[in-house]
Amino acid sequence: MSTTDKAPSEASPESATADATADATADATADAAESAAADPAEAVAGAQLSTAPLEDSPAGPAVGIGVIGWARWFWRQLTSMRVALILLFLLSLGAIPGSLIPQSNVDETKVVDWKRANPSWVTVAEKLQLFDVYSSVWFSAIYLLLFISLVGCILPRSWQFVGQLRGRPPGAPKRLDRLPAHTTWRTGKTPDEVLSYATAVLRGRRFRTEAGQGHVAAEKGYLREAGNLIFHVALIVMLVAFAWGQYFKSEGGKLVLRGTGFSNTLTQYDDFKSGTLFHPDDLPPFSFTLDRFDATYELTGPQKGTPRDFKAYVTFSEGAHGKPQKREIQVNKPLQVDGSKVYLLGHGYAPIISVTDPTGKVIFKDAVPMLPQDSNLTSTGAIKVTDGYKDKNGKQEQLGFNAVFVPTYAGEGMGTMFSQFPAVLQPRLMLNAWHGSLGVDSGLPQNVYVLKTDKMQAFKDESGEAFKQKLSLGDTMTLPDGAGTVKFEGIERWATFSVTHQPGSGLALAGAIAAIAGLAGSLFIQRRRIWVRAVAGPDGVTVVEMAGLGRSESARLPQELAALAAALHQQAPTAPAALAEPRVEETPEGERG
Numbered sequence: 001m002s003t004t005d006k007a008p009s010e011a012s013p014e015s016a017t018a019d020a021t022a023d024a025t026a027d028a029t030a031d032a033a034e035s036a037a038a039d040p041a042e043a044v045a046g047a048q049l050s051t052a053p054l055e056d057s058p059a060g061p062a063v064g065i066g067v068i069g070w071a072r073w074f075w076r077q078l079t080s081m082r083v084a085l086i087l088l089f090l091l092s093l094g095a096i097p098g099s100l101i102p103q104s105n106v107d108e109t110k111v112v113d114w115k116r117a118n119p120s121w122v123t124v125a126e127k128l129q130l131f132d133v134y135s136s137v138w139f140s141a142i143y144l145l146l147f148i149s150l151v152g153c154i155l156p157r158s159w160q161f162v163g164q165l166r167g168r169p170p171g172a173p174k175r176l177d178r179l180p181a182h183t184t185w186r187t188g189k190t191p192d193e194v195l196s197y198a199t200a201v202l203r204g205r206r207f208r209t210e211a212g213q214g215h216v217a218a219e220k221g222y223l224r225e226a227g228n229l230i231f232h233v234a235l236i237v238m239l240v241a242f243a244w245g246q247y248f249k250s251e252g253g254k255l256v257l258r259g260t261g262f263s264n265t266l267t268q269y270d271d272f273k274s275g276t277l278f279h280p281d282d283l284p285p286f287s288f289t290l291d292r293f294d295a296t297y298e299l300t301g302p303q304k305g306t307p308r309d310f311k312a313y314v315t316f317s318e319g320a321h322g323k324p325q326k327r328e329i330q331v332n333k334p335l336q337v338d339g340s341k342v343y344l345l346g347h348g349y350a351p352i353i354s355v356t357d358p359t360g361k362v363i364f365k366d367a368v369p370m371l372p373q374d375s376n377l378t379s380t381g382a383i384k385v386t387d388g389y390k391d392k393n394g395k396q397e398q399l400g401f402n403a404v405f406v407p408t409y410a411g412e413g414m415g416t417m418f419s420q421f422p423a424v425l426q427p428r429l430m431l432n433a434w435h436g437s438l439g440v441d442s443g444l445p446q447n448v449y450v451l452k453t454d455k456m457q458a459f460k461d462e463s464g465e466a467f468k469q470k471l472s473l474g475d476t477m478t479l480p481d482g483a484g485t486v487k488f489e490g491i492e493r494w495a496t497f498s499v500t501h502q503p504g505s506g507l508a509l510a511g512a513i514a515a516i517a518g519l520a521g522s523l524f525i526q527r528r529r530i531w532v533r534a535v536a537g538p539d540g541v542t543v544v545e546m547a548g549l550g551r552s553e554s555a556r557l558p559q560e561l562a563a564l565a566a567a568l569h570q571q572a573p574t575a576p577a578a579l580a581e582p583r584v585e586e587t588p589e590g591e592r593g
Contacts, residue, residue: 194534195214248282253270329344377422398456
């Protein structure tokens with residue numbers, strides 16, 4: 001292949017680019033070895049378009065290299081991109097059991113239920129630490145190896161990238177026509193004028209230029225490697241954020257009745273879980289009182305009963321002696337306090353119940369929260385009278401009541417009761433009564449919403465059946481044998497709040513955004529080099545050659561070279577016909593007679 005001189009009628013850079021690109025694409029593979037051997041400058045021109053380290057020999061370290069040699073080989077393998085991708089894949093696989101199997105640090109009750117439902121897998125799961133996946137030895141090992149691999153991969157690449165930023169574009173290869181994108185024409189301008197025009201055109205397209213002997217070298221696309229490095233740094237940032245969040249996080253839940261308050265101390269929570277390095281002193285000091293809770297629902301149509309808006313109105317105080325402030329907490333609009341967020345999770349009803357003993361003395365009066373069982377807030381719970389009750393014979397006992405509450409009663413004559421709307425329109429309370437020992441004196445924790453009846457006896461009605469009664473608001477239930485009364489006095493509202501502190505969430509978000517931006521840059525930005533050579537031909541007419549080389553084959557490189565050639569052609573147009581020599585075509589040796 002040789003450089004072809006163009007006739008005046010065929011001297012446009014666009015047509016030249018198309019012809020030369022087609023030829024170069026067909027011959028690029030066949031000429032690669034010959035080009036590298038014949039022209040070392042061309043090999044240098046294509047080198048270091050990336051900061052990726054060279055792959056080690058698959059044969060591994062040579063025999064007899066010693067401990068240091070083996071350590072160096074292991075380090076190179078660990079910090080290779082191939083191993084980093086494998087570790088990242090293993091980390092993703094390792095997170096799957098943590099999503100499918102209940103975790104001890106999240107919900108111990110679900111772990112117990114899982115063990116009861118899968119007894120044959122318990123031993124294997126415990127040995128593999130599947131109930132504590134994210135703190136297990138094997139998951140931590142993958143996590144740390146990935147962290148080390150990324151750091152070891154990034155540091156040398158960053159240093160090499162800094163060197164590339166400080167370097168200059170390499171000189172032009174001897175044979176520009178061997179490069180994937182190439183064009184040439186003849187012009188009446190002098191070589192110095194052409195190179196001056198070329199420098200201006202390339203700088204106008206934000207190329208870094210370097211003048212050489214009879215040529216101009218230009219380079220562009222450094223952001224590709226910058227994006228690649230940003231992506232890997234962002235992965236490290238996300239790993240750090242994940243570890244930081246897991247070690248220092250805290251999350252607790254609290255049910256708050258209207259008119260009552262909450263103080264952010266460990267003893268105030270109904271349930272609480274935290275990271276390994278969390279300390280109770282890390283809880284930000286604040287408190288709030290639930291003043292009012294409003295809920296609105298769709299009243300008519302096919303979406304009747306669908307929630308439309310939930311709002312909790314609280315009086316909030318920050319610090320031990322903070323000034324009270326009125327705030328609103330809505331779903332997905334938490335109250336933010338010193339890095340913690342207070343979310344509104346749920347709500348329900350708490351019937352106000354009063355209980356009297358056989359003498360008529362009120363021994364219990366309180367709002368008892370009920371847990372919703374469906375979207376219409378059919379709720380269940382337990383009323384426990386632990387102190388102050390004596391039967392008609394003076395024997396000290398405890399009372400317990402299983403309760404079902406519905407805000408809008410339905411199910412009359414169907415043998416059951418349920419709610420047909422979540423708002424309080426026709427409230428009903430069903431109670432059945434027990435007496436004996438609630439088991440609370442044993443010191444063992446109990447579920448406040450479940451009545452433990454193994455040491456209790458049910459009250460019986462006249463027919464010998466378990467005594468139960470359905471109450472409307474204001475109704476009173478009289479217990480058998482003069483054991484006392486129970487009155488349904490009113491209805492209170494409650495709301496549940498979650499106080500979460502996730503210190504690494506902002507850092508993880510920043511890392512994720514940076515990773516996406518870096519990945520986009522490394523995928524869509526092409527690192528490429530352009531050379532322009534202008535030399536005087538034997539007849540005194542200047543021969544202009546332009547060629548481009550990219551990190552990988554791309555249709556955009558010939559297009560960009562054509563655009564640059566067109567811009568330069570305007571400044572250095574094709575020589576008039578009187579100056580141009582006729583086009584000479586060389587016949588391939590295989591076709592000569």
